[in-house]
Amino acid sequence: MDSQTPSVPSARSPVRSRERSGPDVPESNRSRRAEAGVARIRPMSHATTEPFASRQIRLTAPPRFDLEAVVHAHGWWNLPPFRWDEAGGVIATAAEIDDLPTDLSLSQPSPLRILVEWTGAAAEPAVASVARRMLMLDSDLAEFQRRCARPRRLRHVVENGLGRLLRAPTLWEDVVKVLCTTNVNWGGTRGMSERLVKSFGARTPLGHRTFPSPQRLARRRPATLAGKARLGYRAGALSTMARAIVAGELDLAAWEDPAPATEELLADILTIKGLGPYAAASILALVERYDFLPVDSVFMNHVTNVHFKGERPTRAAAERVYRNWGRWKYLAYWFER
Template sequence: MGNPINLTCSRHLLHLPLGECITTFNLEDAMCNHGFFMMAPNSWIPSTKTLQRPLRLANSTTSVMVSISHPPNNSSILIQVHDIQNISLEDEKGILKQVGRMLRISEGDERSVREFQNMHPEAKKRGLGRLFRSPTLFEDAVKSILLCHCKWTRTLDMARALCELQIKALENFPSSKELATLTKDYLKKRCKLRYRACHIFELAERAEKGKLKLKLKKTSSYEEIFDKLSKIKGFGPYACATLMMCIGFYQMVPMDTETKRHLQQTKKENAKEDIKRIYDKYAPFQALSFWLELLEYYEIKFGKLNMLPNFSYHIVTGS
């Protein structure tokens, strides 16, 4: 990961218009700001400022490799679909939807970015406010589980192992349907997921039964979403907070050892109560404010994440 994948010349070019997002959007800032961009099957290429990864076509089973870029002064994100010459309109719509979700290209996302930047001058100065996420809610959910109770290097290894299950599908991240056809024991042994295998397998079954749909409404509150997520096995406070950030609810700062370390090292704070005192002034974007600080800490320590070679991803931790 991190090096250009050898692709054939047959390809199809798609354009995702930025619309009103154009004034606040920067691909590197929107991409390289969260650990998810380092996790398989994502492959960020610093030399070309391009993300390569597989995405699914409309049938939800066929995967195609894409390269996502944003040339200077272009009003659209460019998506090269490789090893294919003609794709259906439904396939095009599906790919554009997945990329739009990853980079938060929508009117609602743009409103949130501008609101956050207006209350946080440093975020506006750095062009931050879009937290990178996966093409699907299911991938975000599984990766949220992979982040829990382990070191960052192990999280990266588990994500890679799950993608390696998909050799015939360009090593794409497995869908809920694909995982539900396996067994808990197989996932546990093959991907070394340990106790997470049960949670991920049950999550896949839940998704296949249509029980993972959160039915978000404009009036949905983060308390409602947290209540729904916390009833799913494997979703403690940290996984819930992480997935809620992916969905677009930033009121809850994910609390783990890295969060505690950050508070102790940078603010000399160590109590959960201090989270509210420090970040509530940025409501409803407390988690984004925290993440901006954490990103700044990492980049002071390791350099710009968008320039970091993939073989160094495992070092990006404060522990």
């Protein structure tokens, strides 16, 4: 099944509006984020009374990297366990890193530095790897950015060095959140994410709850997942995926391997019950494969208004708009104004 209603907030939907560009976020959007309960996140204290003291490392940011723009480029910042501090410029979450519940926050104290702070027993290399994944620090987007120099609606990409999307600490969390965007509006997606975290997440040293791991969810019956998280039909798909991962029958790490052809990976994703073409395209983008478009009602509305003067095209005609973008189709649509 796939979404036919607004799913992941985009530049065309209310939660994100034009937020991806960072500095020009309208005041109304900032107010909406405050109303949604986005709390002020303070840097972790180094004089903590918790079992684990806060530690920190600094990573090198790519040229023209803007943490706020990356956060706002994708709606995950609005889904628990993520917490975004607008004033402080800190994105925080709770994650199981090497199976260890960890409090994690990322900020950008200077243009070329990312400050990574964490509380928990996770080792520094594992934390650094998670931070790099979340912010796509190793992504090479130079070709996409160069191609954005000519189209008027995409010039802001090359001007501001855009193209990265905020990702979860694990692909598992990304996949489950994509599943929770299907056939539901954004409020429903946020509610499911919040209930999954609250009901099944592990508690961190600072008292937050992580996004539940496959191991934690595999122990639960689909009826329990459906009841506590109000997942509807998604509970069966979630339970099946979690149990397949625990049994060694599904390896999400293979989805992040750049070697197989994108078409091959697409076919693998589509074998998962509950993941249709829209969800598959969204997951592919989160493993840096942008060949396919996430066709849902948000996509169709955008193409209708921007490219067809309000007259709704066929799906085939809508997809042809981005045909010349080749392996960058998804990003060309996603960042188009």
